Amino acid sequence: MNTLNKEGLSGVSRAAPRRRSDACICFVGPREIFSDVIVRTLESEVPDIPVVRVDYLEEIPQRRDENARFANGDRICALIVEEGNAAGLKAFIAARGEALSLSRMRFAIAYSEDRPDSEAMDFLRSGALLNQVSFLPMNINITTWMLTLRIILSGGHVVPPALLETGLTVSKAASRKLAEPGLDLEPTPDVMDTLTRREREVLQLLASGQQNKNIADRLQVSEHTAKIHTHRIINKLGVSNRTAAAVWYHRHEARASHL
Incomplete structure (x- = not known):
C-alpha cells in the first residue's frame, strides 16, 4: 500500500x-x-x-x-x-x-x-x-x-x-506554534550562515534520512569526506548526534517558512 x-x-x-x-x-x-x-x-x-x-x-x-x-x-x-x-x-x-x-x-x-x-x-x-x-x-x-x-x-x-x-490557511495561533523553537535545539539564524555550501547540502541529505554512504554517492565524494562534513556540522550546530542535527534542520526550515 x-x-x-x-x-x-x-x-x-x-x-x-x-x-x-x-x-x-x-x-x-x-x-x-x-x-x-x-x-x-x-x-x-x-x-x-x-x-x-x-x-x-x-x-x-x-x-x-x-x-x-x-x-x-x-x-x-x-x-x-x-x-x-x-x-x-x-x-x-x-x-x-x-x-x-x-x-x-x-x-x-x-x-x-x-x-x-x-x-x-x-x-x-x-x-x-x-x-x-x-x-x-x-x-x-x-x-x-x-x-x-x-x-x-x-x-x-x-x-x-x-x-x-x-x-x-493556518490560524495565527498555529503559525506561532509552528515557529516556536525547542527548548534545547533552538535554531540560531547565524549558525546556518557558518555552514559552507557543501555542509548545507550534507545537512539537507542527513535530515532526509540518508546515511554517509548514500550522501557520498549523491555528492560524488568519498564516504570519509562525508563523515568529516557530518562531524563538522554536528560541532557547528552544537548538537550531540545526527538525529539532533536532523531535528535542528527541520525546526530551522519550519521557522524560515514563517518569516
Whole structure:
C-alpha cells in the first residue's frame, strides 16, 4: 500500500529485547497501514520498547489514576494514529489529558497520501493541540520514516514542510506554534550562515534520512569526506548526534517558512 509496507527485512538482526521501564509505542489503525513489516522493523530498531497495535482508540484500556496502561502494565510513551482516527485522537486527549500525563507522551497522525484527510488537517487549521501532535508520512522510504519517528520519540515536533505549502490557511495561533523553537535545539539564524555550501547540502541529505554512504554517492565524494562534513556540522550546530542535527534542520526550515 505504501513504500514502508513494501520494504523487506532480510539481513536485519534483532538484538535481545531489553525493557526500558514500562513504556510502549502504540499504533492505532488497520494492519494495511501499520503492517507487520513496520512493527517488526521498529522492534528491531528500538528493541527495549515494546510495540502494540490496535484497530481503534477505544481498544486501549484506561487507568485514570496514573498513565494509560495496557493489561500487562505497559504505559504508552507514543500514540500514533492513522489519519482516519484524527478526530478521535483530539477527543481522546481532551477527555483524558490529565490522566495521560501529556508532557510525557508523544502523539502523531500517520498519513499515506501527499497530505492528510480533512479531519487530520483540522489540527493545522485551528492550531488546537498542534504543538503536541506531529504528522508522520507513511509514503516514504523506511530509513527516512525511522529517522522521522525517532525525532518524534525523542521529543521533537514534526510537521513536514509540504503540508504548509499547499495553500492551507493556518490560524495565527498555529503559525506561532509552528515557529516556536525547542527548548534545547533552538535554531540560531547565524549558525546556518557558518555552514559552507557543501555542509548545507550534507545537512539537507542527513535530515532526509540518508546515511554517509548514500550522501557520498549523491555528492560524488568519498564516504570519509562525508563523515568529516557530518562531524563538522554536528560541532557547528552544537548538537550531540545526527538525529539532533536532523531535528535542528527541520525546526530551522519550519521557522524560515514563517518569516
